[in-house]
Amino acid sequence: MEQTAQSKSRYGMVIDLDRCTGCGVCMVACAVENNVAPAEQKATERTGVTWLRVYPVSNGEGFPANDSVFIPMTCQQCGNHTPCVSVCPQNAVEVDPSTGIVGQIPQRCLGCRYCMTACPYHARYFDWWDPQWPEGTEALLNPDVAPRMRGVAEKCNFCHGRLHAARTKAAAAGRKEIAAGDYVPACVESCPSRAIVFGDLADETNEVSRLSRSINTFQFLPKLGTAPKIFYHSAKEWVRKMADRAPLA
Amino acid sequence: MQNATETTAVLIAISEREKRPMNITRRELLTFAGGSILGALFTPIPWKLLDDSAIWTQNWSLIPRLPRGPETFTFTGCTLCPGGCAVKARRVNGHPVSLVGVAGHSLSNGILCPMGIAGHHLAYHPLRLRRPFAFTGKGADSPLVPSTLDEIASNLAPMLKDIRSSSSKGTIAVLDQRPGRVLSDLYRKFVSNFPGGIYAVAPGSEDPTLTTLRALCNTTEGTLGYDLENTRVILSFGAPLVDGWSTPGRTVKLLQNRNQNGLKLIQVEGVQSRTALQADTWLPIMPGTEAALALAIGGVIVRQNLFPAKIEKTSPDFHTYKTLVSKFEPEDVAAVCGIPSSVISETAHALASNPSVVMSGYDPAGGPLDSATETVIAGLNVLLGNIGRTGGISLHPPIPSPGATTSPAVGLAQVPDHSVRLLLIDGAESGHTYPLSLLKRKLTADGGTVVMLSPYLSSRSALADYLVPSPAAFESLEEISTPPGARRSSFALSLPLLKQPDTTVDPATLLAKLAGASGLPSVGAETVESCLRQRAHDIWLSKRGTLATPTGSSQTPVMAMASEEELWKGLSEGGWWVDNMQDKQVNPRLTLLGLMTPDRYDKASAPALDTTGTLKLIPFGWRNATMTASVAPVLSKLFQESHLRSLGGRVHINPSTLAANALSDGAYVKISTHSGNMTAQAVADPSVIPGVIHAIVGPSPNNTASKDRPEAEGILGLCAVRDDGSWRITEATIAKA
Numbered sequence: 001m002e003q004t005a006q007s008k009s010r011y012g013m014v015i016d017l018d019r020c021t022g023c024g025v026c027m028v029a030c031a032v033e034n035n036v037a038p039a040e041q042k043a044t045e046r047t048g049v050t051w052l053r054v055y056p057v058s059n060g061e062g063f064p065a066n067d068s069v070f071i072p073m074t075c076q077q078c079g080n081h082t083p084c085v086s087v088c089p090q091n092a093v094e095v096d097p098s099t100g101i102v103g104q105i106p107q108r109c110l111g112c113r114y115c116m117t118a119c120p121y122h123a124r125y126f127d128w129w130d131p132q133w134p135e136g137t138e139a140l141l142n143p144d145v146a147p148r149m150r151g152v153a154e155k156c157n158f159c160h161g162r163l164h165a166a167r168t169k170a171a172a173a174g175r176k177e178i179a180a181g182d183y184v185p186a187c188v189e190s191c192p193s194r195a196i197v198f199g200d201l202a203d204e205t206n207e208v209s210r211l212s213r214s215i216n217t218f219q220f221l222p223k224l225g226t227a228p229k230i231f232y233h234s235a236k237e238w239v240r241k242m243a244d245r246a247p248l249a
Numbered sequence: 250m251q252n253a254t255e256t257t258a259v260l261i262a263i264s265e266r267e268k269r270p271m272n273i274t275r276r277e278l279l280t281f282a283g284g285s286i287l288g289a290l291f292t293p294i295p296w297k298l299l300d301d302s303a304i305w306t307q308n309w310s311l312i313p314r315l316p317r318g319p320e321t322f323t324f325t326g327c328t329l330c331p332g333g334c335a336v337k338a339r340r341v342n343g344h345p346v347s348l349v350g351v352a353g354h355s356l357s358n359g360i361l362c363p364m365g366i367a368g369h370h371l372a373y374h375p376l377r378l379r380r381p382f383a384f385t386g387k388g389a390d391s392p393l394v395p396s397t398l399d400e401i402a403s404n405l406a407p408m409l410k411d412i413r414s415s416s417s418k419g420t421i422a423v424l425d426q427r428p429g430r431v432l433s434d435l436y437r438k439f440v441s442n443f444p445g446g447i448y449a450v451a452p453g454s455e456d457p458t459l460t461t462l463r464a465l466c467n468t469t470e471g472t473l474g475y476d477l478e479n480t481r482v483i484l485s486f487g488a489p490l491v492d493g494w495s496t497p498g499r500t501v502k503l504l505q506n507r508n509q510n511g512l513k514l515i516q517v518e519g520v521q522s523r524t525a526l527q528a529d530t531w532l533p534i535m536p537g538t539e540a541a542l543a544l545a546i547g548g549v550i551v552r553q554n555l556f557p558a559k560i561e562k563t564s565p566d567f568h569t570y571k572t573l574v575s576k577f578e579p580e581d582v583a584a585v586c587g588i589p590s591s592v593i594s595e596t597a598h599a600l601a602s603n604p605s606v607v608m609s610g611y612d613p614a615g616g617p618l619d620s621a622t623e624t625v626i627a628g629l630n631v632l633l634g635n636i637g638r639t640g641g642i643s644l645h646p647p648i649p650s651p652g653a654t655t656s657p658a659v660g661l662a663q664v665p666d667h668s669v670r671l672l673l674i675d676g677a678e679s680g681h682t683y684p685l686s687l688l689k690r691k692l693t694a695d696g697g698t699v700v701m702l703s704p705y706l707s708s709r710s711a712l713a714d715y716l717v718p719s720p721a722a723f724e725s726l727e728e729i730s731t732p733p734g735a736r737r738s739s740f741a742l743s744l745p746l747l748k749q750p751d752t753t754v755d756p757a758t759l760l761a762k763l764a765g766a767s768g769l770p771s772v773g774a775e776t777v778e779s780c781l782r783q784r785a786h787d788i789w790l791s792k793r794g795t796l797a798t799p800t801g802s803s804q805t806p807v808m809a810m811a812s813e814e815e816l817w818k819g820l821s822e823g824g825w826w827v828d829n830m831q832d833k834q835v836n837p838r839l840t841l842l843g844l845m846t847p848d849r850y851d852k853a854s855a856p857a858l859d860t861t862g863t864l865k866l867i868p869f870g871w872r873n874a875t876m877t878a879s880v881a882p883v884l885s886k887l888f889q890e891s892h893l894r895s896l897g898g899r900v901h902i903n904p905s906t907l908a909a910n911a912l913s914d915g916a917y918v919k920i921s922t923h924s925g926n927m928t929a930q931a932v933a934d935p936s937v938i939p940g941v942i943h944a945i946v947g948p949s950p951n952n953t954a955s956k957d958r959p960e961a962e963g964i965l966g967l968c969a970v971r972d973d974g975s976w977r978i979t980e981a982t983i984a985k986a
Contacts, residue, residue: 021491022526023491023523024886024887025363027363028884028887030886031883032883033347035313038885039885039889039890043885043889044889049890050890050891053891055893058935060935061935062904063521063935063936064521064938066935067521068936070893131313133313134882135373137882138315139344140316140369140370140373143315146315186347190349193505
């Protein structure tokens, strides 16, 4: 464990927007994995909690020149001047130096929502209601992830429960490093189109590292200098031109 | 110096003041309180109290209790739709906590859809039926009263005996929503005991092109399937190939690997659907002109002799077809359907010069295209010589079965109107929905009696007189038989992951009860498990095919299995059986038009779409998500908490159409058809062709609808159902609500 903590990995993703069919399985897999409760009756797209949200985005042309892509938007795991870390008065947001993952600590969160205001990607969500599952469903929750209470902010943490499980497995096998296949977030695992590639960006031999440097790969809002670790790929120029604005529907 | 008198006075004053009781002023009290608070902040007391109270609140009863216990994995299969994807379930203390696809599975390729990923939550749906119920009257407003299976059977016994005696007006029918199962055989056997008993299959439960092709082939034997793995061009008339068609993993994987396999997808659709977005070519067609396009493509193939020469000799109606397609010149059709004549010609050449298939698709809510259109789409396969060809459409042997079925299967549309006195609706779902009026008109004039097996109180429950709770997904042992369109027959078991409530009813048990109540002999099996064991026995006896292990790592030929128990054990561990029999020979005398007469196609001059007067109302759905009850509550992430999928009650309309009708994005509009009217929210959507109301049939905004009455039918209640059972297009008008 100690050696793993010193490994200085930098986990990230490359999402191929040309492959994404917008099926939404990643959103559901994320909610099931991370015990994100179903919507409260009054919840809307503004107050709902989706650690990963797929936005349909159009090129704005009329029929039939219209074209669309689906953009899975999650915490961009900013690697530089991480805005949510800077503003949190409670130190409830931390960047793990061993993985580069921006983690959220709900126990410290006081619910001020400065982080939500600061996040340029609108990838943070607030628990407006206590989490409630239909009667009987609680027995089906993931035992590795604690549900969050009303009044705290939450966001994607690259399925931290799975990272812990992979670390435990590596330690049990006497390995210092996590094997690549042992740590796969739920959205990556469930994507039917294999549109999401996940891995260690610091490892130049890794596929995700290679793809992040490939042509037609881009990050959102690069001008902010936040160095997101989520990269997107599209051969369509109009899609790449969106990089300078958050793709909110 | 003070004198003695003054000194005495001061002393007396002091003495008097000391005698007075302590009098605390307001100022002194506030000073004390402020000081105490300030001082307390420098002690651990408040911080400890805060911490303790935070911990205390986390032990409230509403805080979810996470499951704890040993972790195990079970291989099973998803039965939410006929796709039958393989599932690996992670279980903690016996409870399934997550479901994922099985990477090595040769049919589903490790892929699950959003409904499947959350399938284990469905058993706890707020609309779950947990005991039999009866409606006290007809209609959606009548309340539900608790009942028992014995009560229902005894209430139905006189009617069943009456139907058996042949004196009854009207007969019994079973509506199977997922034909091809061993349970389907049981249903057929059951209805064959009644004069005129009908075994009907529900709309959407079979592939429409293959169903039509079966009629063109004039064969009842074998199962038709697409050899997509060797196909190079797919011409799809609206089949949702990447969004819930057959086994999703099959087509998604093929399309992912287009760079390697050279597959081209041409999608013909009036909306830029998810499949259209992923297609190599999208042909945005005016809805209702699909037949004209298919005939124009056929015309190019015939005129330029792009078809196999043998077709002219083997198809008895070739010359009729040739005459018909001569009326559909690409230039004329282009003006009608909105697709350039050059593209029509290119499409015809692409189909003729590659192994190809032409298919249509049931929309999960919009249903099939009309039968005349389905015929010419299926007929293109005949013209191209795709039947029995590699990369085309094959006729393969069905799953081994004792063949004891006596009632033929008919589509619901073919059931004579007002002929059904007692209708039994099966609880399995095809993932598709249909207007209730399609069912209603099959019932006798008095409304008949409807017994509905279902895990949930769904919109269809409005028609039921008796509701019998069947097991939900992953609650009971079920079968996964050949998915529609599959290349080979296959069979697997869906093993239960959850405890089945004692009050739910096994469909085979219901049949046995009804048989007993009506004095019938046994239908052969008392439980679904006994039916499934019989099927495994039949497969073992046939010595056909191989059994793959759950992860797909190895395969064992059935021929090499010493006993049927060995096969059953393998299936019970999550293995799956795939047939390896040679394809059957197809009847060489294939017709191109079947029973359709050419006068059905004199529509090359269909009127151009109107954007201000009468519009085309087209219902649209997503497989398994057309009803509130069929969607796990956590799918609110897609429907309610984001804009990824539209909720029911919304209509997508092109911005130009909205503007022409003085409406705006987000406005509430009144949609009127001959069947009635309803209010819906308009969504300006440039991906929808102008002149069309693309009406979403989906779940309600929340999943906690009242249990006393089923949800309203919504947009499907406005659709006009034609004689051929299709309801894809209905004329409608819109106005501001």
